[in-house]
Amino acid sequence: xxxxxxxxxxxxxxxxxxVQALTAAIDAAYDCAQACTACADACLSExxxxxxxxxxxxxxxxxxVCATTGRVLSRQTAFDADVTRAxxxxxxxxxxxxxxxxEVHGEHGMDHCATCAEACRRxxxxxxxxxxxxx
Amino acid sequence: xxxxxxxxxxxxxxxxxxVQALTAAIDAAYDCAQACTACADACLSExxxxxxxxxxxxxxxxxxVCATTGRVLSRQTAFDADVTRAxxxxxxxxxxxxxxxxEVHGEHGMDHCATCAEACRRxxxxxxxxxxxxx
Amino acid sequence: xxxxxxxxxxxxxxxxxxVQALTAAIDAAYDCAQACTACADACLSExxxxxxxxxxxxxxxxxxVCATTGRVLSRQTAFDADVTRAxxxxxxxxxxxxxxxxEVHGEHGMDHCATCAEACRRxxxxxxxxxxxxx
Amino acid sequence: xxxxxxxxxxxxxxxxxxVQALTAAIDAAYDCAQACTACADACLSExxxxxxxxxxxxxxxxxxVCATTGRVLSRQTAFDADVTRAxxxxxxxxxxxxxxxxEVHGEHGMDHCATCAEACRRxxxxxxxxxxxxx
Numbered sequence: 001x002x003x004x005x006x007x008x009x010x011x012x013x014x015x016x017x018x019v020q021a022l023t024a025a026i027d028a029a030y031d032c033a034q035a036c037t038a039c040a041d042a043c044l045s046e047x048x049x050x051x052x053x054x055x056x057x058x059x060x061x062x063x064x065v066c067a068t069t070g071r072v073l074s075r076q077t078a079f080d081a082d083v084t085r086a087x088x089x090x091x092x093x094x095x096x097x098x099x100x101x102x103e104v105h106g107e108h109g110m111d112h113c114a115t116c117a118e119a120c121r122r123x124x125x126x127x128x129x130x131x132x133x134x135x
Numbered sequence: 136x137x138x139x140x141x142x143x144x145x146x147x148x149x150x151x152x153x154v155q156a157l158t159a160a161i162d163a164a165y166d167c168a169q170a171c172t173a174c175a176d177a178c179l180s181e182x183x184x185x186x187x188x189x190x191x192x193x194x195x196x197x198x199x200v201c202a203t204t205g206r207v208l209s210r211q212t213a214f215d216a217d218v219t220r221a222x223x224x225x226x227x228x229x230x231x232x233x234x235x236x237x238e239v240h241g242e243h244g245m246d247h248c249a250t251c252a253e254a255c256r257r258x259x260x261x262x263x264x265x266x267x268x269x270x
Numbered sequence: 271x272x273x274x275x276x277x278x279x280x281x282x283x284x285x286x287x288x289v290q291a292l293t294a295a296i297d298a299a300y301d302c303a304q305a306c307t308a309c310a311d312a313c314l315s316e317x318x319x320x321x322x323x324x325x326x327x328x329x330x331x332x333x334x335v336c337a338t339t340g341r342v343l344s345r346q347t348a349f350d351a352d353v354t355r356a357x358x359x360x361x362x363x364x365x366x367x368x369x370x371x372x373e374v375h376g377e378h379g380m381d382h383c384a385t386c387a388e389a390c391r392r393x394x395x396x397x398x399x400x401x402x403x404x405x
Numbered sequence: 406x407x408x409x410x411x412x413x414x415x416x417x418x419x420x421x422x423x424v425q426a427l428t429a430a431i432d433a434a435y436d437c438a439q440a441c442t443a444c445a446d447a448c449l450s451e452x453x454x455x456x457x458x459x460x461x462x463x464x465x466x467x468x469x470v471c472a473t474t475g476r477v478l479s480r481q482t483a484f485d486a487d488v489t490r491a492x493x494x495x496x497x498x499x500x501x502x503x504x505x506x507x508e509v510h511g512e513h514g515m516d517h518c519a520t521c522a523e524a525c526r527r528x529x530x531x532x533x534x535x536x537x538x539x540x
Contacts, residue, residue, distance in 0.1 A: 002137075002166055003254050007173035010246040013180035030165050031137055034209055038142035040330075041210040044323050045148035053314050054483040060310075060330075061477050061488055067202060068473040072466050074169055075176040078459040083466055086498035093491035112145040119138050175465075179458050188449050189348040195445075195465075196342050196353055203338040207331050213324040218331055221363035228356035272407075272436055273524050277443035280517040283450035300435050301407055304479055308412035311480040315418035337472060344439055345446040381415040389408050 002027050008076070016079030021126075021133040028119075028126035029070035029091065035119035036063035036098060042112040055101050055113065062098035065091050066123060073130075081134055088127045088134075095124035137162050143211070151214030156261075156268040163254075163261035164205035164226065170254035171198035171233060177247040190236050190248065197233035200226050201258060208265070216269055223262045223269075230259035272297050278346070286349030291396075291403040298389075298396035299340035299361065305389035306333035306368060312382040325371050325383065332368035335361050336393060343400070351404055358397045358404075365394035407432050413481070421484030426531075426538040433524075433531035434475035434496065440524035441468035441503060447517040460506050460518065467503035470496050471528060478535075486539055493532045493539075500529035 040059035043052035069091040099120035106114030175194035178187035204226040234255035241249030274296040310329035313322035339361040369390035376384030409431040445464035448457035474496040504525035511519030
């Protein structure tokens with residue numbers, strides 16, 4: 001029950017960018033931040049935690065970058081296209097790296113990694129779509 | 136499309152607390168963090184921004200506290216009841232203060248404040264419910 | 271080269287609380303947030319990572335709580351004593367739990383845990399001092 | 406009294422990049438995150454808050470991006486050059502935009518903006534130096 005779309009529509013200023021693409025990216029970023037935080041923790045509870053070290057590290061990075069991306073995108077006042085683009089590029093890089101790692105573990109039966117990879121790929125795509133909308 | 140419930144169920148460890156109460160609080164915390172970030176920004180675009188100063192400040196605090204609460208609750212490994220309780224108490228305080236302020240502005244026609252107040256009250260209640268479940 | 275003291279003194283509003291106690295807590299919170307993030311990562315590189323699981327979890331919680339505490343304390347506009355007190359209590363709980371765990375590992379030769387424990391104890395004390403100053 | 410250098414030297418893994426450039430960037434990122442959070446709040450207490458709206462927005466973005474940059478750089482395990490580079494580029498963009506705005510206000514007598522601009526320029530340079538060291 002995200003409020004992102006409602007909050008964007010109730011904003012008193014002008015929308016700097018397509019609201020549909022914007023709120024899809026906001027939701028995807030917050031959802032991915034949560035999934036990555038939970039995946040890092042689930043990896044810590046795996047019997048063979050040593051094999052999850054790279055996954056945990058990329059999860060933590062991706063959680064941080066997505067959290068910041070969700071915040072920056074939630075702001076529509078005094079929109080700065082350069083900062084927004086650079087943040088979206090960082091988010092795409094973090095999501096792609098984390099998804100790639102999680103997909104490998106997901107194929108080996110770690111369901112939390114498969115779910116996290118899905119969250120990362122959805123966020124990566126939403127950021128690419130928004131980047132295209134900003135131009 | 137939050138992954139909180141799925142991630143919690145796919146966690147390889149034991150659940151330290153009722154999964155329904157836990158994931159309701161996680162979702163409410165992330166949703167409230169987004170709403171408060173967006174509300175602070177919407178307040179910045181109001182014509183009479185000077186009258187929104189206290190609201191912006193409480194929004195920013197509440198966004199930070201909810202973001203941290205959502206992260207701490209997303210971790211189930213090596214659960215620490217004392218830390219969890221203290222974080223939930225801080226989240227309840229931040230949400231209550233922000234909701235109280237936003238409700239006043241909501242009654243004066245600021246729809247983003249009304250929506251944000253709803254998000255804060257939902258998060259406050261979810262934290263109280265989880266606190267009761269932890270015992 | 272922290273700017274916390276300078277920024278607090280250049281703030282155009284009135285100080286809601288003793289500036290010395292306030293900026294000591296701000297600096298301690300940011301420093302502890304960094305130390306805990308680095309300690310979680312150093313634990314991930316330990317040969318026997320399985321024995322570090324609880325330490326990593328408490329490091330991550332403490333990093334998040336300290337980061338939020340540092341932000342809330344950096345705001346002096348429309349100071350809210352209730353929210354500030356609850357955040358300080360959460361920070362004290364997170365720092366104490368993390369310090370206790372890190373001290374054990376520090377005694378067993380893990381220098382990064384010993385340093386992190388020192389950062390946690392310093393932050394815990396600075397939060398207690400500020401809590402006393404707020405009254 | 407930052408622990409960044411000590412923590413980096415006590416890390417059990419290999420350093421993925423020059424420790425001096427790395428820890429200078431970590432310290433600059435955390436210091437800038439604090440300065441930007443404090444500057445946004447100081448702007449909220451200015452008599453003519455309406456003229457500070459763009460500054461507040463860029464301060465908030467910069468605080469978030471710097472906080473995430475400080476965290477990502479504090480991790481040395483399973484170093485990923487692509488993610489690190491993209492995060493540094495985002496940090497450079499956020500710091501440059503915020504510094505440019507704060508410098509204008511600093512020239513008009515707002516000392517907190519002048520200090521914040523200094524923090525942003527120092528962080529921007531430290532990120533550029535680290536980017537060069539990564540290659």
